[in-house]
Each structure stands twice: as C-alpha cells, then as structure tokens.
Amino acid sequence: MRLIIHRGAREIGGSCVELKTKNTRLLIDFGLPLVENDNKSFDLKAIIDKRIDGILISHSHLDHYGLLQYIDSNIPVYMSQGAKSLIDVSKLFLPVKIDNINAQVIGNKQPFQIGDFKITPYLVDHSAFDAFAFLIEAEGKRLFYSGDFRAHGRKAVLFKQLVDNPPKDIDCLLMEGSALGRDDAQYKTESEVEKRFIEILKERANITFLFASSQNIDRIVSAYRACLKADSIFVIDIYTAFILDKLSKVSKRIPQFNWKNIRVKFLKSHANALVKAGYRDLLFTYNKSKIDMIEINRNKNKILMLTRDNSVFPLIIKGIKGVTGARIAYSMWDGYLTEEFRKFCKSKGLNLEYIHTSGHATTEDLKTFAAALKPKHLIPIHTFDAEKYPKWFENVKILRDGEELVL
Ligand SMILES: [Zn+2]
Incomplete structure (x- = not known):
C-alpha cells in the first residue's frame, strides 16, 4: 500500500x-x-x-x-x-x-x-x-x-x-x-457550554443571541436543552429548520421546528432559497411555528435567538425595542470573531460572551x-x-x- x-x-x-x-x-x-x-x-x-x-x-x-x-x-x-x-x-x-x-x-x-x-x-x-x-x-x-x-x-x-x-x-x-x-479553553465540554447557556437564560436580562453554526448539531442540541431547562424559547431560522428536518431521518432525537419551545423566524433570503429548490410546501409547514418581531419583543427576556454575523444581524437588532444589555453568546471558532464585530456590539450596548468548546x-x-x-x-x-x-x-x-x- x-x-x-x-x-x-x-x-x-x-x-x-x-x-x-x-x-x-x-x-x-x-x-x-x-x-x-x-x-x-x-x-x-x-x-x-x-x-x-x-x-x-x-x-x-x-x-x-x-x-x-x-x-x-x-x-x-x-x-x-x-x-x-x-x-x-x-x-x-x-x-x-x-x-x-x-x-x-x-x-x-x-x-x-x-x-x-x-x-x-x-x-x-x-x-x-x-x-x-x-x-x-x-x-x-x-x-x-x-x-x-x-x-x-x-x-x-x-x-x-x-x-x-x-x-x-x-x-x-x-x-x-x-x-x-x-488546552486553554474556558469551556472544556459540550455540557459545560449548555450549563452556561442555562445560567444566562435564567438571568432573564434581555434577549440572548446565539452565534453558532446551524450545522453544529451538538451545539444546537445544547442550546435547545438549555431553553427547555430555563423555560425559554429557542428561535431558529428557516435554514436551520430545514437542516434539522433533513437530519430527522438519521436520528429521531434531533430537535425539530415543531417541538416544544422551538419557533421559526422567517428570513426572506432563506424562504427564497427553499422556493427556488422546489420546497415551497415546507414554508407552509414551518409557518405553523413562525414567530414575528412583535412576539419576540414581547418575550425577549426568555428568548435565545440563533443568528450569525452578517448583514441581517443589524436589522434584527433594529427590530428589538430596548436592545441595550442584550447578550450575545458567541459560540463558534473565535477566528470568526472580528474586532469590527466587537466594536459593533459595544456601540449597541450588547454584552458579548465567548462560549464555545472545540x-x-x-x-x-x-x-x-x-x-x-x-x-x-x-x-x-x-x-x-x-x-x-x-x-x-x-x-x-x-x-x-x-x-x-x-x-
Ligand atoms: Zn471537521
């Protein structure tokens, strides 16, 4: 060989x-x-x-x-x-x-x-x-x-x-x-990450944004479990709902859009991508768990919202009434965490915390x-x-x- x-x-x-x-x-x-x-x-x-x-x-x-x-x-x-x-x-x-x-x-x-x-x-x-x-x-x-x-x-x-x-x-x-x-990581295991999510959610200070990859299923599960334990709502997007849906045939234990304490925030770009790929029907399906900004604002101190550092994030921030003190659980490789993003968070009064395990x-x-x-x-x-x-x-x-x- x-x-x-x-x-x-x-x-x-x-x-x-x-x-x-x-x-x-x-x-x-x-x-x-x-x-x-x-x-x-x-x-x-x-x-x-x-x-x-x-x-x-x-x-x-x-x-x-x-x-x-x-x-x-x-x-x-x-x-x-x-x-x-x-x-x-x-x-x-x-x-x-x-x-x-x-x-x-x-x-x-x-x-x-x-x-x-x-x-x-x-x-x-x-x-x-x-x-x-x-x-x-x-x-x-x-x-x-x-x-x-x-x-x-x-x-x-x-x-x-x-x-x-x-x-x-x-x-x-x-x-x-x-x-x-x-081996200097602050959070050594996935369960420690979950534990910290629970602590933050239980403080009920404001909305918590989760920056994580939708394909990191371990992390999505940690976030979901934390929401169940802290009586909070896990807001995912259409892209994430679709991923979880696709993986349901691999494991029945992967959280789904219609499970308890999960809601779906619709983003136009994601909806368009699904329609273009011939999945228009799924939009009607996910619509049953849809959450809008009014409801997000009403319940913001018990919401964990999955998002990413892109052009959509500033718009979401704009839609939150009284965003000062909102938390960001930054839960992906810190190589993605730019100085520019840290500055943006500071300027909006967002409280950023790095919560990740390798x-x-x-x-x-x-x-x-x-x-x-x-x-x-x-x-x-x-x-x-x-x-x-x-x-x-x-x-x-x-x-x-x-x-x-x-x-
Ligand atoms: Zn890898």
Missing part, C-alpha cells in the same frame, strides 16, 4: 490523502484549504486526471469535502447519511455548489470493499454531525485515518468505545492534531487515543504542529505534502 498526503501534512484544512495498491486508487477527503500558503505540491489536475476508484469523505466540513465540485460525477463518493444530508442542504444555501456527485451512503462498523481496499467506518465524536474515522486494509497492511474527532462532545462515548476496544495491529495511524497544545481532541485525549491504537507509524495530519508530535507521541513519522510512503 502506498500513501501520499497531497495536502494536510502540515496544515489544518484542505485535507486530501491518496492510497494506492497495484490495482486500486483511493482518495480520503477532498477539502478546500482554510489557509493561504505556497503549497505548490498540490496539483488538483494531476490528482483528478488519473483514475480514481473511490473517495471516502470523513465528515461534512468544507475543508474535507469542498473540492468534490471538481470531480467526475461517476466516481463513487462514500460518506455517512448525515454527511450526505448536510452536503445536500449546503448546496441550497451556501456558495459552494456540489450537486452532481455519486454519493454512496455507508454505515458505522459496516465494512465494504473498493477494489483491493477493505474499509470499515468508525463513528466519532466531532462538531460535524455523523463523522467517521476509517480503518483501511489492503495488501496485508492496516491503516487508521482518524478524521476530525474529540472526546468531549455529546457523543464522547464513541471515543471511549474506540480506545477501550481499539482496532489491533495498526501499521499506520494518520491522526489529526488541530487543538494540540491548545470540535477537536485535547492533547490528553490525543495521547490516550494514540496509546490505545499503538501504531507502528503515527503520521501527523490536519495540524499546524506536526513537528511537536514527537514530544507527545511515539513512533511519529512526519511526512511532507506530496511525499510518498510505502507501507
């Missing part, structure tokens, strides 16, 4: 790994880069011009699947049902259009074959819903690709199961290290993971700190993007 990390050996984002045997060529993840760099070794054309027998997508974050827009629509692309649903939703609402792929749904611990490769998906705890790691076997070698994962989300039990009962005889572990050495494993959890899998080679991926791996882990082999390793 031959391994090439085309991109991701020394950066977070743009992951793309190739595995090759005599007869089969496989890609794992095919993502858009998150950082600009002088990565001259990444040659998209060279990668897609040769025959590809299959592509495995670990999860529905753009830095793992965003390049699918460039591939031949006949190539089978393997992913979880949750990832497929979220990629389908994204194409209606997001600028990256991925609508013509040959998606094949695969299941947790259900092995399947692509040419010479036997692949077993392992469901993992990550901020992307329904994320997989992969065990890949061929020519007598066993490789484990961690994908992105953590041990402190709502599915932490998956981490425990994996380290308690790890796949044996791993020749090569490709392990992410996004959060390596950065989608990625802590150094301690990565150590537990690596120790459980005991690979012959541990190869850093999806990290800016590849050169620090030997300090924390054994048997580290650092690759360069484009370098070939024969297992």
Whole structure:
C-alpha cells in the first residue's frame, strides 16, 4: 500500500490523502484549504486526471469535502447519511455548489470493499454531525485515518468505545492534531457550554443571541436543552429548520421546528432559497411555528435567538425595542470573531460572551487515543504542529505534502 498526503501534512484544512495498491486508487477527503500558503505540491489536475476508484469523505466540513465540485460525477463518493444530508442542504444555501456527485451512503462498523481496499467506518465524536474515522486494509497492511474527532462532545462515548476496544495491529495511524497544545479553553465540554447557556437564560436580562453554526448539531442540541431547562424559547431560522428536518431521518432525537419551545423566524433570503429548490410546501409547514418581531419583543427576556454575523444581524437588532444589555453568546471558532464585530456590539450596548468548546481532541485525549491504537507509524495530519508530535507521541513519522510512503 502506498500513501501520499497531497495536502494536510502540515496544515489544518484542505485535507486530501491518496492510497494506492497495484490495482486500486483511493482518495480520503477532498477539502478546500482554510489557509493561504505556497503549497505548490498540490496539483488538483494531476490528482483528478488519473483514475480514481473511490473517495471516502470523513465528515461534512468544507475543508474535507469542498473540492468534490471538481470531480467526475461517476466516481463513487462514500460518506455517512448525515454527511450526505448536510452536503445536500449546503448546496441550497451556501456558495459552494456540489450537486452532481455519486454519493454512496455507508454505515458505522459496516465494512465494504473498493477494489483491493477493505474499509470499515468508525463513528466519532466531532462538531460535524455523523463523522467517521476509517480503518483501511489492503495488501496485508492496516491503516487508521482518524478524521476530525474529540472526546468531549455529546457523543464522547464513541471515543471511549474506540480506545477501550481499539482496532489491533495498526501499521499506520494518520491522526489529526488541530487543538494540540491548545488546552486553554474556558469551556472544556459540550455540557459545560449548555450549563452556561442555562445560567444566562435564567438571568432573564434581555434577549440572548446565539452565534453558532446551524450545522453544529451538538451545539444546537445544547442550546435547545438549555431553553427547555430555563423555560425559554429557542428561535431558529428557516435554514436551520430545514437542516434539522433533513437530519430527522438519521436520528429521531434531533430537535425539530415543531417541538416544544422551538419557533421559526422567517428570513426572506432563506424562504427564497427553499422556493427556488422546489420546497415551497415546507414554508407552509414551518409557518405553523413562525414567530414575528412583535412576539419576540414581547418575550425577549426568555428568548435565545440563533443568528450569525452578517448583514441581517443589524436589522434584527433594529427590530428589538430596548436592545441595550442584550447578550450575545458567541459560540463558534473565535477566528470568526472580528474586532469590527466587537466594536459593533459595544456601540449597541450588547454584552458579548465567548462560549464555545472545540470540535477537536485535547492533547490528553490525543495521547490516550494514540496509546490505545499503538501504531507502528503515527503520521501527523490536519495540524499546524506536526513537528511537536514527537514530544507527545511515539513512533511519529512526519511526512511532507506530496511525499510518498510505502507501507
Ligand atoms: Zn471537521
């Protein structure tokens, strides 16, 4: 088995790994880069011009699947049902259009074959819903690709199961290290985030705005649970209602627009996107849970309103009577939190608080993971700190993007 990390050996984002045997060529993840760099070794054309027998997508974050827009629509692309649903939703609402792929749904611990490769998906705890790691076997070698994962989300039990009962005889572990050495987070787990939401809502000071990704289902669930416990109303938008609706076929435990304490605020752009995609009927359905600004104002001190930092937010603020002292629970990666937005909040008297926990494993959890899998080679991926791996882990082999390793 031959391994090439085309991109991701020394950066977070743009992951793309190739595995090759005599007869089969496989890609794992095919993502858009998150950082600009002088990565001259990444040659998209060279990668897609040769025959590809299959592509495995670990999860529905753009830095793992965003390049699918460039591939031949006949190539089978393997992913979880949750990832497929979220990629389908994204194409209606997001600028990256991925609508013509040959998606094949695969299941947790259900092995399947692509040419010479036997692949077993392992469901993992990550901020992307329904994320997989992969065990890949061929020519007598066993490789484990961690994908992105953590041990402190709502599915932490998956981490425990994996380290308690790890796949044996791993020749090569490709392990992410996004959060390596950065364990200074104030909120250590998803349940601590939920707890802080409850505290804020119980203060009943004013409306609380939640800045979070609608695709971070763990966070949406935390927000919803907090609203139930603090007797508050969770106001979502049409885009979020649609995502939750789509995921209902994956899990019956995902909150839905018509559940207790959930209401839907209509935004014109979202409504238009649904109509354009042929979902006009859904607008009538969601209308049953609709909430308008009058009702929001009347109940503002018991409302948690999901929103984002975009052109709509100042308009929403304008619609709130007496917005001074309103809270913002900023609950996404702080790289998005600009100085400009902080200034805007200050000028409006909004009380901004950073309440977030990472989608990625802590150094301690990565150590537990690596120790459980005991690979012959541990190869850093999806990290800016590849050169620090030997300090924390054994048997580290650092690759360069484009370098070939024969297992
Ligand atoms: Zn991710």
